[in-house]
Amino acid sequence: MRSCRVSLRGVLISRSHTESVLRVEQPHPCRKMADFVTFEDVKMARERIRKYLHYTPVLTSATMNKMTGREVYFKCENFQKTCAFKARGALNAVLSIKEGLTAPGAKGVVTHSSGNHGQALAWAAAMGGLESSVVVPNNTPKIKQEAIQGYGATLALCEPNPVSRKETCDKISKEKGYEVISSCDHPCVIAGQGTMAFEILEQVPDADAILIPASGGGMSAGISIAAKALKPDIKIFVVEPKGKNLEACLRSGERLWPNPPQFVDTIAEGIRIQQLGMNTFPILCKNAEKTVLTVTNDEIVKALRFALQRMKIVIEGASAAAMAAVMSDKMKSMDPSIKKVVVVLSGGNVDIDNLPWMHK
């Protein structure tokens, strides 16, 4: 086992390299893990990464405001580097390694992801001058494989199941001395995604709520840490695809999901993982509203069309899920004092030649 050090609070903490944060099991995660990443970590992350990233715009739509009866502000991370918020966390991880704050001496970074995190980590590694390897299932579309390689990462193919991808990832990590960067649970990733909160509250200082789509929950956890520190009365609503069953988990503080981890049946492929991360779940138990906004495929498709036709932006399913949430009946029934609502459009990586309503 290679020893590495993780620090996000100025204190270097030794931990075993193979004891991945993904596998830290906690019987009462809400209490024990909620301060895993702090506001200070997010603040430092912001200073570390801001000059390499886009300060993404916030867009509004009079039609949307009329439809929802609220003031809705769309934070457009589809315009972020690599076209997704994932660039924030990945870059924070890479630069933290370069600065020797975490995994000093790591020769590179490795992750498993066929989606936005894989591209983002490949991009971030190239920016930071680190080697990178991305493990993707061997049935991943050629176009996605090429996108990852386009940013300079080495591609490693695995069998299309969670066990194979984890094993392949760990094998590369050991053989090459690469740090494993989990897509949602790595502390640097959570802190990096959280940097978005500073921009949101600069752009909409009196925001009452933020709606954030969640897969593993890295973005929602990170944003919740910084947003709650900056504006304690702000409400963080998590958006999920139908089948994720997050509300029951948040209300009970228990991981009620079946194991092994599975995918939810949703067209929003960026948020199809059912379980939140081991680190992100307790953070969200602490910071997020217990009410979760759940959206169906039909609602996602409708929002996607609205984005293209009315707002003139290209967004992916996960973003459309957040947009659908603000248009939902559940949102309509909420307290009218929640006036200014920020909706995070997480990314724009969608195949424009295969939008859901095409080829029918």
Add this chain to the structure above:
Amino acid sequence: MRSCRVSLRGVLISRSHTESVLRVEQPHPCRKMADFVTFEDVKMARERIRKYLHYTPVLTSATMNKMTGREVYFKCENFQKTCAFKARGALNAVLSIKEGLTAPGAKGVVTHSSGNHGQALAWAAAMGGLESSVVVPNNTPKIKQEAIQGYGATLALCEPNPVSRKETCDKISKEKGYEVISSCDHPCVIAGQGTMAFEILEQVPDADAILIPASGGGMSAGISIAAKALKPDIKIFVVEPKGKNLEACLRSGERLWPNPPQFVDTIAEGIRIQQLGMNTFPILCKNAEKTVLTVTNDEIVKALRFALQRMKIVIEGASAAAMAAVMSDKMKSMDPSIKKVVVVLSGGNVDIDNLPWMHK
């Protein structure tokens, strides 16, 4: 003839209502008409309209910078109210009437346009509490007719030819006491479109050049007036679809176009009018570079795909023409001292179910 007064410089000038600015013939327009609209007019227009409009963002693309060898900044007027810059000029015209600066006592506004200007004028009239009527050819797609009506305008159908639409427009003007608001040549429209220059030079203060797609030239003329006043060494490049033949006209200072006015064969329907306006031409003779960037349909389609796939924005053909221009060989051959280039993406009104590469 109803007498009306036009003022954009604080001085009220009486002129005959039916002597439309469109028909003012000048033997040497470059000299006589170039100061038809002044910087002061644009400045006043900005104060008049800014609180009703979006301050549209500027987006950049590392890929685009690499491809072009310059720093390219896209001014996204596809995110403007009514999804096009036209909202600026139309609103300035309407509010100028409301303030009694032009056409005092006019009961409403009328124009002929089946495109963005028609929608923008309908929207602006509703904003300003004026009646409006938009004349469209009877073969205009239902969806466009509905969009105009959706903003509250009365629709008037005419035969699909320039004579019929002008006659219908004038008839309504006389019968209802409506002011005719030309889509490019009305002084309030030119000044309104020019307001974009203030934002551009706030967002990219050291811009070396601005690339602007032109149909009648209202936007390019307006921007050129304000941008040249704010930063005299800035270069204004007009972008045209192939067949417009603008460069020869600008170089000679003569209107070399055949009459009656005709449409150019381009997929960028927003810029298919061949002739610049009677008022805009002399302004551009004075302010614009003689070098004109000409783009083909193939180049426009390529840019449209780039916008959707890489930049995650939905733009219309005219915007794609400007994007194509910055990617063109002619642009590549230009002085490398033209480093920071702003490209105006004029609008986003495109049918997402009928993009040029679909249904082939």
